[in-house]
């Protein structure tokens with residue numbers, strides 16, 4: 296599972312079910328779930 300650090304915005308990956316995750320770069324514990332690439336087609340006007 297890929298997350299994005301809420302502080303340094305770096306992309307970090309953790310194993311599913313991993314508790315107590317921490318950013319390896321800045322030590323932040325705030326993460327955003329990184330959404331998979333948007334597959335929906337956006338209609339251009």
Ligand SMILES: [Zn+2]
Nearest residue numbers: 300303318321
């Ligand atoms: Zn970080």
